Amino acid sequence: MKKQPSSLEQVKITPLRQDILNVLQASKKPLGAYDILGKLKKKRPNAEPPTVYRVLDFLVDAKLVHRIESQNAYVCCSSHTHDSISHQALLLSCQNCKNSFEFEDKNIFASIAKFSKNFGLTIDDALIEMKGLCQNCSRK
Ligand SMILES: [Zn+2]
Numbered sequence: 737m738k739k740q741p742s743s744l745e746q747v748k749i750t751p752l753r754q755d756i757l758n759v760l761q762a763s764k765k766p767l768g769a770y771d772i773l774g775k776l777k778k779k780r781p782n783a784e785p786p787t788v789y790r791v792l793d794f795l796v797d798a799k800l801v802h803r804i805e806s807q808n809a810y811v812c813c814s815s816h817t818h819d820s821i822s823h824q825a826l827l828l829s830c831q832n833c834k835n836s837f838e839f840e841d842k843n844i845f846a847s848i849a850k851f852s853k854n855f856g857l858t859i860d861d862a863l864i865e866m867k868g869l870c871q872n873c874s875r876k
């Protein structure tokens with residue numbers, strides 16, 4: 737399957753979508769929708785929650801943003817090499833400061849794909865979260 741970079745050129749980015757992306761990009765930590773709304777209101781005082789949810793859904797579909805279900809939060813996708821169809825990411829996240837780091841390993845997803853095939857499941861979205869303490873937090 738041909739791999740396509742998920743780039744801004746392929747997706748229509750309106751000024752509002754860009755503003756929300758900027759909020760997420762500026763944060764090292766995953767942000768909940770209301771955190772995003774709070775930061776967005778500095779620039780767009782009239783922003784409303786439904787607008788933010790709609791844009792977030794769009795950005796997740798566009799594979800520019802990951803939704804972390806366990807935290808009910810969103811993080812900017814830091815990879816530009818995701819498969820254009822599936823969006824599979826590995827996320828290391830610190831339980832204490834919530835900083836997170838996304839990485840990819842095709843081998844890990846290849847073995848997951850093998851098992852899911854046996855189960856008859858085609859994965860179209862996956863975010864595997866690994867929790868722990870980062871260096872900074874474990875030193876304290
Ligand atoms: Zn990603």
Ligand SMILES: [Zn+2]
Nearest residue numbers: 830833870873
């Ligand atoms: Zn930490």
